[in-house]
Amino acid sequence: MKRIVLTSFIIFLALQLFAQVKPTEKVVYKEIGGVKLKHHIFLPKEQAKSKGAVVLIHGGGWNSGSPKAFYLQAQHLADRGLVVFSPEYRVRKKHGTTIYECVEDTQEAIAFVRKNAKKYGVDPDKIAVGGGSAGGHLALSLSFITPLTEGIHQKDYAPNLLVLFNPVLGVSKEGYGHRVVAEELSAKGINWETFSPRQNIDASFPSMLIQLGDHDKVTSIPLANDFESRCKTADVSCKLLIYKGAEHSFFNKGYGKKQGYPKGTIDNRWFYDTMQALDDFLVEQKYLTDNYTVEVPEGAIYPIRKEHE
DSSP, rough: HHHHHHHHHEEEEEEEEHHHHSSSSEEEEETTEEEEEEEEEEEOOOOOOOOOEEEEEESSSOOOEEEEEEEEHHHHHHHHEEEHHHHEEHHHHHHHHHHHHHHHOOOOOHHHHHHHHTTTTOOTTTEEEEETHHHHHHHTTTTSSSSSTTTHHHHHHOOOOEEEEEEEEEOOOHHHHHHHHHHHTTTTOGGGGGGGGSSOOOTSSSSEEEEEEOOOOSSOOOHHHHHHHHHHHOOOOOOEEETTTOOTTSTTTTTHHTOOTTTSEEEEEEHHHHHHHHHHHHHTTOOSSSOOOOOOOTOOOOOGGGGGG
16 A cells, blocks of 8 residues: 555656646747747756757647657756757648648758757757657658758758657658648649658668657558668668557657556656667767666556557
8 A cells, every 4th residue: 555655646746747847948930821930948057068959849640749748858858968949830730731831840940950059059060859750750851851941951950860759750651641641742743752751761861769669550660670771771870679568659758548547647667768768879979978877766667558468
């Protein structure tokens, strides 16, 4: 009984912490059609020697979503000394847009970071970009899709590193969102392959970390393995980590609810594991200098469906 009470108390504190996590500031990076798109910015108290920055792009199938999805990761990285940006971008449900506008906004969001690097004390050649699901696709798109906005160049938004959480690696039939994406792009005279990362891997891609569950229905393991193989052929460093029993969005702190657990009753162990892998990778890539151990609360579990055990 004492253990149950203690575990419940720890989870309660964790939920309170999540509610208190807020960006240092919000800055408009683009205004279009009366819509103001903002960067949610987390500034460190003491900046890392690398002067690195990380941009974290939320998912939501290009349909919805919010920068809040990455607040906890952003706060962790800011505590570690990195400047972290999490951008808003136009989405289908709210703005009636397509994948095209999502990519367009993302390009401008990163260009803003690089243009304002000096203001935030950031090395413009040390900008890592990450994202989850469709946000992972948008992060990848920065390496191969040509400028969609007049006045910016690919060097303005090209990432120096990629940190991806169950990203959409392709928009082909075996990938994700093929029919809708193909229709949206065709209406603009664009072939879907132009927006599909797996079909465009070349040496211009930076080193990357991909974290993926082996039961992900958005990005399959065969597709991820093929993506990794293509990276190797192009001489691109791709570190692929597979988590047994995990499904899509497993890296989110609230993933347990998706698995049928009542909200707030468990602490998702994968949230901490993926945070640790992210931190370790940034140390390997010299964005961070000191190794760090992410503290895992007692009682944290892997919320695996029984059929995946």
